[in-house]
Amino acid sequence: MSETETATLGGGCFWCTEAAFEEVPGVRDVTSGYAGGHTEDPTYREVCSGETGHAEVIQVEYDPDELSYADILKVFFTVHDPTQLNRQGPDVGSQYRSIILTHNEEQARVAREYVEGLEDEDVYDDEIVTEIEPLETFHRAEEKHQNYYEKNPGDAYCTFHADPKIEKVRKQFAAAGE
Numbered sequence: 001m002s003e004t005e006t007a008t009l010g011g012g013c014f015w016c017t018e019a020a021f022e023e024v025p026g027v028r029d030v031t032s033g034y035a036g037g038h039t040e041d042p043t044y045r046e047v048c049s050g051e052t053g054h055a056e057v058i059q060v061e062y063d064p065d066e067l068s069y070a071d072i073l074k075v076f077f078t079v080h081d082p083t084q085l086n087r088q089g090p091d092v093g094s095q096y097r098s099i100i101l102t103h104n105e106e107q108a109r110v111a112r113e114y115v116e117g118l119e120d121e122d123v124y125d126d127e128i129v130t131e132i133e134p135l136e137t138f139h140r141a142e143e144k145h146q147n148y149y150e151k152n153p154g155d156a157y158c159t160f161h162a163d164p165k166i167e168k169v170r171k172q173f174a175a176a177g178e
Helices: 014-021 044-048 069-079 105-120 156-177
Strands: 005-011 027-035 055-062 098-102 131-134 138-140
Touching (some): 014 055, 014 069, 014 156, 069 156, 105 131
Antiparallel strands (some): 005 055, 005 098, 027 055, 027 138
């Protein structure tokens, strides 16, 4: 097995984005957490207050022999609306912002070029508000938030918000891995 690479992304509730990325062939692991803020070791409750500056994010560990970083970004921009400032669907606040936290200059370059390409192609009716910043610190979310969808498949929030994202990923990306 080849060495993996990591991408850190925030596109709304991490329960939904984690569940969607778990479906992508080549993804080895997805971890929910918090990043982009100023509080040391934030808790879920603190992040939800909107006062820590953190976003709910996921870290995606993937096999670069099967997926490129651009492929990861393609999935990311498929499963959330990058034109909504500080919100995704019913979730409102800076903790739900669209953000790409890069691990190195190459990821930053690819992310900027990817967003520019989407804007050049007028993929969205509104302006893309996704932030692109270097990752400083990733804080793993509490255990009850890891694999939340898998542990709580009947949860109403997951049924209403995660299921459509999962189905979209299965239709658009699962066939590529077969």
